[in-house]
Amino acid sequence: MAETSDYRGNDGVLHCGICHEAKEAFYPAGMEWLGKKKHPRMCACYREECEQEEKRVRHKEHELFVERLRANCFSASHMYRWCFRNDNGRNPKMKIAKEYVDAWEENEKGNRGLLFWGGVGTGKSFMAGCIANELLEIEVSVRMTNFAEILNELNRSDTDRNAYIQKLCKFRLLIIDDLGMERGTDYGMEQVYNVIDARYRSGKPLIVTTNLSLQEMKNETNMARKRIYDRILTMCIPVQIQGTNMRQEEQREKFRGFSKSIGLFQKQDS
Ligand SMILES: [Zn+2]
Incomplete structure (x- = not known):
């Protein structure tokens, strides 16, 4: 010393x-x-x-x-990069995702979730991923998954279904990405409802992204689907996400860079 x-x-x-x-x-x-x-x-x-x-x-x-x-x-590591830092700033609704994180304490207490709805490739999943990554940074447990994954898990012979659903309810925020019921079997729908309902009863927030329109969800006549959507709409504030198809735009940009690098097609760019 x-x-x-x-x-x-x-x-x-x-x-x-x-x-x-x-x-x-x-x-x-x-x-x-x-x-x-x-x-x-x-x-x-x-x-x-x-x-x-x-x-x-x-x-x-x-x-x-x-x-x-x-x-x-996350179930895939590319989602680790879905964060506000990597946002291209073109989606004005990103503000809502940021505000949601800023008001996390009240949102959690009030069991307030979000429903990002809108066309394919408008960046809904990215937005939800940004919320997840930002909350993880302040040590909030989040699970971002989708029903294809959930149903796979529930259908495995060695899964204790109740324990699995309870586990999903333990996360302080649950994000269900890409909700779409179009190919759901009765059994699948029952499971989907069980998960959503368990989450509802846990009193913890839920974020859902879907390509379905709000009208489609509100006007659903199939009872199995309707009760799922009704539950979601009581838990999640609908936010319409519009805009250019980011995925196509990204691809165009990639292609533009590529064609420039080999000196071709430059005149095709608009
Ligand atoms: Zn000293």
């Missing part, structure tokens, strides 16, 4: 050559310990060093925790 710049002060104890604080202190008058009248003490530099080390440890722990949450949230 002693450095070459340290010096003995007029008070008879060692001082730090950098911050000049005492690095030793006397025991109370007349007392000693193991034949010594002084004991070491931390100077400001040393305290600072300890603080930094604690911060590093805490940060590392936080990162490991978030990494675990992320692995439990």
Whole structure:
């Protein structure tokens, strides 16, 4: 702990050559310990060093925790990159996703979810993924999945269905991506309803994305579907996502870059 710049002060104890604080202190008058009248003490530099080390440890722990949450949230690693940082800024509705995260505490308390509805490729999943990644960063447990995955899991012979549904309800936020009932069997619909209803009863928020229109959901006449949509509409505030088909646009951009790189088709760009 002693450095070459340290010096003995007029008070008879060692001082730090950098911050000049005492690095030793006397025991109370007349007392000693193991034949010594002084004991070491931390100077400001040393305290600072300890603080930094604690911060590093805490940060590392936080990162490991978030990494675990992320692995439990997504089923594919490309979704790790769906975050506000990587947004191209072209979707004005992204503001709503940000506001949802900012007001997370109240949203969680009030069991308020969102329903992103609109055409294919408008970035609904990306938006939901941004919310997930942002909340994971503040150590909120999130699960983003879809009914194809859920039904696969429920149909496995070794799955305890109730335990699986309860597990989905433990996440502080559940995101069901790409809800679409068009090919649902009666049995599948029953399972979908069970999951949505269990989530409803858990009192925790749900975010759903779907290519169905709000009108389609509201005017559904098939009872099995209707009760699913009704539940979702009581839990989620509908937000219409419009705009260009981002996927097609991305592909066009990729193609544009490619064609430029080989010096072809430049005149086709508009
Ligand atoms: Zn010091």
